[in-house]
Amino acid sequence: MKVVAIDFETANETRSSPCSIGLAFIEDGAVARVEHHYIRPWDMRFAPFNIAFHGIGPGHVADADEFPAVLDGLRAKLDGALVLAHNAAFDISVIRRTCEHYRIAPPAFDYMCTVQVARSVWPSLPSHKLNVVGRHLGISFKHHDAAGDAYACGQVALAAAGQAGATGVHDLPARIGLTLGRLSQGDYAPSQSRHLPRQAPPPPRPVLPPGAERRLAGRTVVFTGQLDTMSRPDAQDLAAAMGARVVLSVTKAVDLVVAGPGAGAKLRTARERGLQVMDEEAWLALVG
Incomplete structure (x- = not known):
C-alpha cells in the first residue's frame, strides 16, 4: 500500500479555501520524495492572519490551478493510499469541504492522525503540535510550509513506528490501538485512538520574574x-x-x-x- 503524508494551508478561516498542499511519499521505510503545489482559492479571499501564519498571499497563487485540477493530478497518488496528517481532522476536512464546494468526489483512502500517534507514543511531551514533536525527534523542517510540514509528519510516523516496535507505518495502528479513518465518496469515518495514553504530569506553574x-x-x-x-x-x-x-x-x-x-x-x-x-x-x- 502507498503511504503519503499531506498538509494543507488555507487562505482564510474556511476549510474550503486551500491555497497550498504538500505531500511526502514514504517508500522502503523512509521519506523518498516531497511535492508541493499552490492552489488558487475559488474566491481569492486571503485573511491577514492566515497570510501571517504561512506567508502565502494572492501573488503566490495567481497562476495556480484551482482545487479540482490540482486534485486530478494527485488523485492516482492518493486513491488507495494510507494518508498521514498531523491533526488529520483539519486536513481531511479541507478535502471534504472543498470537494463539496466544487461538487466533485474526494479520493478514496484510509488515513491516520499523527497527533494521535504522538500522544500514544510520547505521552510525556508538553504538547503534541508538529513543531514540538519535531524538535523532540530532531527533525529539521520549515514549519507552516505545506511541504515542510508534510515531510515532518512522515518522519514522525516513521519514528513512532520504530519506537513502538512496528514493522512499518502500516503496522503502527495495531501496535498503539489506533483505528484508521476513512474517506471516500459517500463515506467518512474519523481516525480514533482506542487506548488512552498515560497521563502526562501537569505542567509546572509559570515561573514569573518579579513584578x-x-x-x-x-x-x-x-x-x-x-x-x-x-x-x-x-x-x-x-x-x-x-x-x-x-x-x-x-x-x-x-x-x-x-x-x-x-x-x-x-x-x-x-x-x-x-x-x-x-x-x-x-x-x-x-x-x-
Missing part, C-alpha cells in the same frame, strides 16, 4: 484561533498568573484579543468594536 504577576492587571483578555508555541489553556493560565481576567466571549469589558490562525467570529467582533488585537508574536513579547 510580572501584575503585568496584565486590570486587563480582560480573550484568546481565539490557534496558537503555535503553547496551547490555549496554557496561554490562559499564563495570562491569569500575570493578573489578567480571562474570558471566553468578546464583550464590551474585553480590552485585548489574542488571535491566531483560524480566528473567526470573535476576531471579527473585536475589530468591529475597535478592540486591541495582537498576534501570537506580539503576545509573547508582551508577556516576555
Whole structure:
C-alpha cells in the first residue's frame, strides 16, 4: 500500500479555501520524495492572519490551478493510499469541504492522525503540535510550509513506528490501538485512538520574574484561533498568573484579543468594536 503524508494551508478561516498542499511519499521505510503545489482559492479571499501564519498571499497563487485540477493530478497518488496528517481532522476536512464546494468526489483512502500517534507514543511531551514533536525527534523542517510540514509528519510516523516496535507505518495502528479513518465518496469515518495514553504530569506553574504577576492587571483578555508555541489553556493560565481576567466571549469589558490562525467570529467582533488585537508574536513579547 502507498503511504503519503499531506498538509494543507488555507487562505482564510474556511476549510474550503486551500491555497497550498504538500505531500511526502514514504517508500522502503523512509521519506523518498516531497511535492508541493499552490492552489488558487475559488474566491481569492486571503485573511491577514492566515497570510501571517504561512506567508502565502494572492501573488503566490495567481497562476495556480484551482482545487479540482490540482486534485486530478494527485488523485492516482492518493486513491488507495494510507494518508498521514498531523491533526488529520483539519486536513481531511479541507478535502471534504472543498470537494463539496466544487461538487466533485474526494479520493478514496484510509488515513491516520499523527497527533494521535504522538500522544500514544510520547505521552510525556508538553504538547503534541508538529513543531514540538519535531524538535523532540530532531527533525529539521520549515514549519507552516505545506511541504515542510508534510515531510515532518512522515518522519514522525516513521519514528513512532520504530519506537513502538512496528514493522512499518502500516503496522503502527495495531501496535498503539489506533483505528484508521476513512474517506471516500459517500463515506467518512474519523481516525480514533482506542487506548488512552498515560497521563502526562501537569505542567509546572509559570515561573514569573518579579513584578510580572501584575503585568496584565486590570486587563480582560480573550484568546481565539490557534496558537503555535503553547496551547490555549496554557496561554490562559499564563495570562491569569500575570493578573489578567480571562474570558471566553468578546464583550464590551474585553480590552485585548489574542488571535491566531483560524480566528473567526470573535476576531471579527473585536475589530468591529475597535478592540486591541495582537498576534501570537506580539503576545509573547508582551508577556516576555
